[in-house]
Ligand code: FES
């Protein structure tokens with residue numbers, strides 16, 4: 362099939378063939394508006410985890426692009442995602458981050474909606490609206506498609522978007538490395554504690570790109586490794602990744618849907634490496650998980666260990682510890698709101714969950730020692746890119762330009778540190794903001810050249 366043409370000039374901002382990308386992507390109001398219009402209104406977006414709303418009436422207020430949405434469970438246990446805006450004058454019908462409620466009652470004039478979105482209460486209905494207001498027609502606005510993948514909830518505003526499985530494509534097995542239990546059972550994870558939310562004066566794409574395999578930036582975290590924050594630190598193993606087995610192969614993959622991951626393949630002969638020496642009980646738990654996973658998945662599949670990855674457009678994950686899902690919500694062109702969801706095995710002992718919770722706080726979030734390094738880079742990069750002169754000069758994405766190999770149609774694999782994943786992400790980004798059709802966005806038809 363032939364590709365539809367890009368309707369605007371935004372795809373010219375990305376030159377994946379020569380490895381340059383315009384700074385406009387990270388600072389421009391026009392680019393930002395095009396993203397809201399053509400990208401966040403179509404792509405499948407992560408909206409939360411099923412374990413956050415276990416009971417009827419539970420809700421979690423989430424976001425899709427810059428808009429507030431409500432993830433909730435109705436009385437019949439069905440999960441919904443609604444736009445958080447009243448049909449009367451637009452007031453937010455839910456002003457809390459999360460909770461449980463029988464009804465969503467608008468604070469402005471008190472129209473009330475049930476958790477399946479129906480308009481069920483209109484003050485003075487008989488006197489003021491009888492015979493005129495069709496309540497069914499004024500329900501909350503619901504997403505046309507919602508998917509539950511191993512507890513992770515995804516939604517899209519586009520009724521024509523492909524099913525989530527197709528959108529996820531080959532990145533599935535790497536997302537599984539995050540969502541599956543540590544002993545190899547499918548799913549079984551839950552979100553622990555509250556969600557960390559904070560604002561960073563940086564464009565949202567810095568986050569996505571960093572986590573799809575920017576291994577080059579590890580130098581930024583040198584001070585953390587010197588201080589030693591790992592769960593082995595008190596026994597002398599300070600580096601966050603000092604527990605890696607010799608002979609491990611790092612693999613970076615970029616997918617035609619725009620996703621990118623960085624995972625590692627353990628040597629064929631592998632054994633458990635202690636990573637939680639600071640607590641013998643926690644160590645024993647993870648040793649047992651390792652053995653059970655190996656037995657369950659077999660010697661080949663169990664060699665894969667997830668490090669990091671990003672699903673197009675703005676969900677990233679950590680596959681090991683701190684095991685988490687995080688979203689880079691756009692907040693204007695030069696600001697983003699970061700949300701981190703921390704995962705544990707739902708049936709892990711409390712001592713393990715508590716140990717991990719402390720490690721998560723030490724490592725990640727606005728007060729976490731590693732995350733602070735990243736934020737510092739993105740803050741200054743965004744501010745320094747915003748000037749009239751600075752904007753005339755593109756960024757360089759020429760690292761490992763020809764090191765990738767196509768291992769499946771549209772899927773590139775690279776085995777050295779690279780910017781292949783980023784180049785492919787921005788190609789797909791350009792196809793979205795250029796408003797190309799789903800055949801291009803899924804990689805079936807040609808879009809921006811590689
Ligand atoms: S805006 Fe919600 S009832 Fe009027």
Ligand SMILES: [Fe+2]
Pocket residue numbers: 578582731735
């Ligand atoms: Fe980092």
